[in-house]
Amino acid sequence: MGCPNSTGSNETLPTEHPYIVQFVLTLLAVILILMIVFGNVMVVIAVTTSRALRAPQNLFLVSLACxxxxxxxxxIPFSLAKELMGCWYFSKVWxxxxxxxxxxxxxSSIIHLCxxxxxxxxxxxxxxxxxxxxxxxxxxxxxxxVWVLAALISFPPLILTENNGEKCExxxxxxxxxFSSTASFFLPCAVMILxxxxxxxxxxxRTRDPPGQKQKEFGNLERKEGEVGEVERGQGREATGLDVEEEPSSSDGNDTILCSRMKKRGIRTTQVAQVKPEVQPCVRVGRWKERQRRERRFTFVLAVVMGAFVLCWFPFFFTYTLTAVFRDRPDFVPKTLFNMFFWLGYCNSSLNPVIYTIFNNDFRRSFKKILCKRDRRQL
Incomplete structure (x- = not known):
């Protein structure tokens, strides 16, 4: 079905794409919608049902998923309809x-990431x-x-939109x-990078600090563990989105044997260190080695986070800004290229669940339990 003709005749305007192209675009859009809905619904269910994911910071992920x-x-469905028909088929109010x-x-999605x-x-x-x-x-x-800031940026289109019945831009x-390019992307992107x-x-x-130089700091952290709930491990999860397993070790032979035994029995060195002072070297060296491993994995996670964000959104906002810079040359940015970048930005919403959950063991375990419907009582 084409769009109504603005001249008042009963004829309809032809669609912009041939049928085969419409079929491919529809298929890709449906896949994108399913990926976004499925992945983000899984995030919401996981955070609301799993005890391990009920930390306050995970509320950001729930809001982002919503x-x-x-x-x-x-x-997205209406963007697809407009793309397929080449015009706006619905009312001016909508x-x-x-x-x-x-x-x-x-x-809102971008500011949530910030x-x-x-x-x-x-x-x-x-x-x-x-x-x-x-x-x-x-x-x-x-x-x-975050939502208030996003609403302030989105308010002008409600009162300043120009729609002649054939397009909705x-x-x-x-x-x-x-204003919108700076507030919606360039400023949050600069903040995220910095x-x-x-x-x-x-x-x-921190990974370069030898264990002996941080003894006082570790002692303070251990005394605060009851208040903040494992600050050191919390840092790893917050900064990298990873669950880092402790692997204590020591240069001393007896400490190494003791650490190995505690590891096999599932005993945490931080719990035993307060009772047995001889475990302190094991705790210090173990945390130092843990930080070294975390740094290597952290580098990869940061590359994924920033790479996906910039790759999805920068092309659109860059070309969108060019349309204002070259207002006297409407064809400077090809429409097809602009539309491709427009849809590429949508793809970031399907990547968010992957980026912010796949590197976290708690999310992976929760997803498996949700999908397999096993051991729900342990959630």
Missing amino acids: ADILLATLV CEIYLALDVLFCT AISLDRYWSVSQAIEYNLRRTPRRVKCTILI VIEEEWYIY VYVRIYLIAKK
């Missing part, structure tokens, strides 16, 4: 709502103090601020293009 689910169900929701959910990066930075740089302050209420307030005012670089430098510096 934004991506809403994008896939309320926005056009304004559709554009506002598109900007809202995409911007908030997660800041949360992880503070959890690494101010481990004890920040973990004590990070309550569910504070996290929910931060999430509310976001406002082409130069000021809004610069924060993740800072996190990596902190983690790298």
